Amino acid sequence: MAKRNGLTLTDVLITVxxxxxxxxxxxxxxxxxxxxxxxxxxxxxLVYGMWFIAAIVAYLIIRKPGVALIAEFAAASGETIVLLQxxxxxxxYGLIQGLVCELVFMFFRYKSTSLMVAVLAGIxxxxxxxxxxxxxxxxxxxxxxxxxxxxxxxxxxxxxxxxWLGHLLYKALRETGVLKFVGQRADDSxxxx
Amino acid sequence: MxxxxxxxxxxxxxxxxxxxxxxxxxxxxxVIFIHNPNVLFHLTILMLITLLILSGVKLKYxxxxxxxxxxxxxxxxxxxxxxxEGTETLFHYGIIHITEESFIRGIHITMRGVILSLFGxxxxxxxxxxxxxxxxxxxxxxxxxxxYSFMAAIRMVPIIIAEYFQLRQARKVRRALIHxxxxxxxxxxxxxxxxxxxxxxxxxxxxxxAMESKGFTDGSRTYFxxxxxxxxxxxxxxxxxxxxxxxxxxxxxxxxxxTTDAR
Numbered sequence: 001m002a003k004r005n006g007l008t009l010t011d012v013l014i015t016v017x018x019x020x021x022x023x024x025x026x027x028x029x030x031x032x033x034x035x036x037x038x039x040x041x042x043x044x045x046l047v048y049g050m051w052f053i054a055a056i057v058a059y060l061i062i063r064k065p066g067v068a069l070i071a072e073f074a075a076a077s078g079e080t081i082v083l084l085q086x087x088x089x090x091x092x093y094g095l096i097q098g099l100v101c102e103l104v105f106m107f108f109r110y111k112s113t114s115l116m117v118a119v120l121a122g123i124x125x126x127x128x129x130x131x132x133x134x135x136x137x138x139x140x141x142x143x144x145x146x147x148x149x150x151x152x153x154x155x156x157x158x159x160x161x162x163x164w165l166g167h168l169l170y171k172a173l174r175e176t177g178v179l180k181f182v183g184q185r186a187d188d189s190x191x192x193x
Numbered sequence: 194m195x196x197x198x199x200x201x202x203x204x205x206x207x208x209x210x211x212x213x214x215x216x217x218x219x220x221x222x223x224v225i226f227i228h229n230p231n232v233l234f235h236l237t238i239l240m241l242i243t244l245l246i247l248s249g250v251k252l253k254y255x256x257x258x259x260x261x262x263x264x265x266x267x268x269x270x271x272x273x274x275x276x277x278e279g280t281e282t283l284f285h286y287g288i289i290h291i292t293e294e295s296f297i298r299g300i301h302i303t304m305r306g307v308i309l310s311l312f313g314x315x316x317x318x319x320x321x322x323x324x325x326x327x328x329x330x331x332x333x334x335x336x337x338x339x340x341y342s343f344m345a346a347i348r349m350v351p352i353i354i355a356e357y358f359q360l361r362q363a364r365k366v367r368r369a370l371i372h373x374x375x376x377x378x379x380x381x382x383x384x385x386x387x388x389x390x391x392x393x394x395x396x397x398x399x400x401x402x403a404m405e406s407k408g409f410t411d412g413s414r415t416y417f418x419x420x421x422x423x424x425x426x427x428x429x430x431x432x433x434x435x436x437x438x439x440x441x442x443x444x445x446x447x448x449x450x451x452t453t454d455a456r
Contacts, residue, residue, distance in 0.1 A: 009338045009409060010401025016346040017397040022390050024353050037268050061394075074343065081322060081347055083355075086313035088217035089306075135225050136305065138273065138298050138456060143290075146276040169386055178391045182398060 005066055012184055015058045019071040022054040023078025030083070042146070045153035049161030051075075051093075052125035055101040055165035056118050061179060063110050065102075068121075072098025089136075093129050100128040113170070119163030126158025195318055201249045204425045205315065210325040211332055212426040213316045216433055221439065224305045229453045230297055232444030233304040239436040240311040248318040258314060266306040272300030301455035322347065328420040336411050345400060353393060360388055437443055 029050050036044040058071035076094025080086050104121040130151065133139055139147060173179060205213075227233050245255060277299065279292025326340040364376050374380050 007338075008401070009342065009405050010398060011392045012338055012342040013256075013345060013401040013404070014394055014397045016342045017349055017393045018390060020346050020350055021353055021386075021393050024350065024357065024389075025386065034265060034268065042272060057390075070339070074346070078350070082350060084317055085310070086217070086317045087309065088214070088221045088313060091308055092218070092221060095301070122380075137270075137302055139279075141278045141295070141298060142273065143276050143278060145197060146272070150272075165383075167224065168383065169390070171395075172383065172387045174391055176387065178394045182394060 007066055010182075011064060011067070012070065013061055015067050015071050016074045017060055018061065019054045019059045019074035020078045020081075022057070022075045023082050026051065026075065026079050026113070027082045030079075038159075042150040042153050044132075045150055046157050047161065048154050049126065049157035049159070050156060052097050052101060052122055052162040053166045053169075055098050055125070056121050056162055057169055057173075059101065059105050059121070060112075060113050060118065060170040061114070061173065061182060065106065065110055068101040068105055069095070069098040072101065096128050096132070097125040100124045102104075107141065112123055115164065115167045118167040118170075119159045122158040122161070122163030122166070123155055125162060126155045130154070195250065198251055198254045198407055199249050199318070200251050203247045203249050203319070204428055205247050205319040205334070206249070207423065207425045208319070208429045209328055209330045209332070209420055209426050210316075210320045212422070212429060213320060214325075216429065217309070217316060220433070221309060224308055228301075229444055230301045230450045230455050231448045231453065232440050233301060234449055235307070235443040235446050236436065236445070237304050237308055237311070240308050240315075243432070244311050244315050248315050250318050254420055262307055262310040262314070263303075266303045266310065269306060270299045272301040273302055275406035287409070297450055297452060298455045323418065324420055327416060327418045330421070331416060331420055337414060338409070338411060341404070341409070345358065346397070349393065349396065352396070353389060356389060356392060357385070360385060437451055 029047065033044050033047055036047065052072065054075035055068040055072040059068045072094045073091070076091045078091060101121040101124065104117065104124050108117050130139075139150070142150075218267070224233065224236075227236070241259075244253075274291055274296050275289045277292065277295025279294030279296075281293035282290065283296060284291040323344060323384055326344050329335040330337055330340045354443060364371065368376065
């Protein structure tokens with residue numbers, strides 16, 4: 001197959017399907033997230049990073065412009081389809097997080113698959129929606145220790161759950177050999193071998 | 194999709210999905226700029242009435258859904274009720290410190306979530322998912338490769354869910370043979386995700402190649418389903434505007450909360 005740079009139908013389809021697998025996982029994850037909420041201690045923020053993982057895994061697999069954004073949007077709207085709940089804030093958050101991941105990957109010219117890039121994207125996504133949360137949830141009126149706890153747990157989660165776990169999943173997927181024909185392949189790539 | 198739970202259709206069923214999504218986005222921005230809990234309270238009531246009458250869904254299903262919406266909305270704002278700033282103490286135990294201000298602020302955040310969920314439920318009950326993608330292609334000129342990828346992928350969701358249960362059962366059968374850490378815990382989670390992803394990527398790749406070889410291109414095409422804008426779109430916009438204006442007016446007349454600013 002000739003090397004093509006733009007997004008092909010297959011690329012988009014694979015991206016969306018990856019995102020929808022994560023949408024199913026997100027829907028199960030939603031339960032964990034809700035259980036951790038009642039104490040108000042932001043323990044739920046520890047698992048928050050799971051919500052950006054679709055963008056990171058899809059990028060690592062396909063490595064083309066636009067993939068992170070499509071993946072995150074598809075995963076957010078996929079939750080609508082799986083849970084049959086339409087939540088506009090979810091889709092808005094998804095779009096912003098996807099866009100920020102996309103910017104991080106653009107900075108690395110869609111080439112790097114290193115752990116560092118994944119972790120950076122995770123942290124960027126964690127930071128990206130804090131301003132929106134600030135206005136929506138009146139975070140400025142929280143006691144300072146509680147706010148600090150929330151911010152640090154979310155950033156930690158973005159780095160660990162989204163970045164590190166996302167990269168781990170990518171490596172495991174590469175070992176299975178399914179990435180042989182998928183996405184952008186560098187000339188020195190050993191994928192699928 | 195909701196034939197079994199629906200009792201009747203209303204004009205909202207004929208509103209273009211894009212209009213509904215746009216209105217939802219406007220509503221999202223609007224509730225962020227409303228700081229008066231009284232206004233938000235009346236908007237919640239109006240949205241509740243709208244959902245009850247115009248969704249056309251049987252009451253017993255709606256009540257179940259409403260319970261879920263209100264409880265999960267309340268839980269997600271507990272952080273503010275427990276740890277928000279304030280001076281008039283209502284309850285103090287350990288690190289939990291509920292004040293009048295933080296309580297009202299918490300309820301305010303709950304109502305924001307509930308309003309969005311109520312409108313979201315109305316949209317879900319009155320829209321077909323495929324119509325969303327046809328509207329995106331026809332009205333917004335989104336490239337067919339994106340829209341059809343989504344529609345094809347959505348058809349795979351039941352397969353993904355079935356595969357997940359199959360995997361769980363396969364592990365159950367082999368429980369005696371597999372080390373426990375590969376079933377529960379982190380390794381279990383990882384192997385579940387990797388299995389689901391790798392199967393789905395294979396399937397998507399095959400489907401993508403098949404669609405490409407059948408000449409699926411971005412050129413001009415005709416559509417089996419047609420979506421359009423109509424006078425019903427205007428009705429829904431007017432309804433939402435009326436609800437908002439009514440809520441603002443009622444909020445100054447009937448005041449449930451002493452304060453006019455939750456901040």
